[in-house]
Amino acid sequence: MIYEIRKYGDPILKKKAELVTEFNSEIKEILDNMLETMYAANGVGLAANQVGILKQLITIDAGTKESPRPIKIVNPVIIEKSKEKTEYEEGCLSFPEITEKIVRPSIVKVKFYDQDGNEKIMEFTGLESIAIQHEIDHLNGILFINRMSPIKRIMLDKKLKEIKNSSKIKAK
Ligand code: ZN
Numbered sequence: 001m002i003y004e005i006r007k008y009g010d011p012i013l014k015k016k017a018e019l020v021t022e023f024n025s026e027i028k029e030i031l032d033n034m035l036e037t038m039y040a041a042n043g044v045g046l047a048a049n050q051v052g053i054l055k056q057l058i059t060i061d062a063g064t065k066e067s068p069r070p071i072k073i074v075n076p077v078i079i080e081k082s083k084e085k086t087e088y089e090e091g092c093l094s095f096p097e098i099t100e101k102i103v104r105p106s107i108v109k110v111k112f113y114d115q116d117g118n119e120k121i122m123e124f125t126g127l128e129s130i131a132i133q134h135e136i137d138h139l140n141g142i143l144f145i146n147r148m149s150p151i152k153r154i155m156l157d158k159k160l161k162e163i164k165n166s167s168k169i170k171a172k
Helices: 025-040 126-139 150-155 157-166
Strands: 045-047 057-061 070-081 085-091 099-105 108-113 119-124
Touching: 025 045, 025 057, 025 070, 045 126, 057 126, 070 126, 085 126, 099 126, 108 126, 119 126, 150 157
Parallel strands: none
Antiparallel strands: 045 057, 057 070, 070 108, 085 099, 108 119
């Protein structure tokens, strides 16, 4: 099932996602649907907030069409960051048509659970590292525009307002 992707302006994007405490078929189903939604939107990563679910769930795939590399992530915590940083032109499925250079640690070590509740520790490099950091930010209610310089954000103001106005804001 493909979920509706929430766009900038939807208050759920500013909320913190809750820890998953029970590993059941519902969690597996959400992760499957998130992957499907992410592929349909040609995204590299997706956080559950972006589809209106406040749970600490992420899907990423920084592979290629020929050799996909889907990873399903539950309750992630960054336990180590490299001092070395990388600048990358990031996009976000909640911000259509906006890309901007963001600086992040090049390599991160992340502790997380797989969909069956097994604890994993994995080192992420390259695009996978950028994607996991971007998505963990989402789970904490942090958006990539929060990591831009104030000047860049002002330059994007008009575009941001357009997204906000067209986004269907669900009344809370
Ligand atoms: Zn995003």
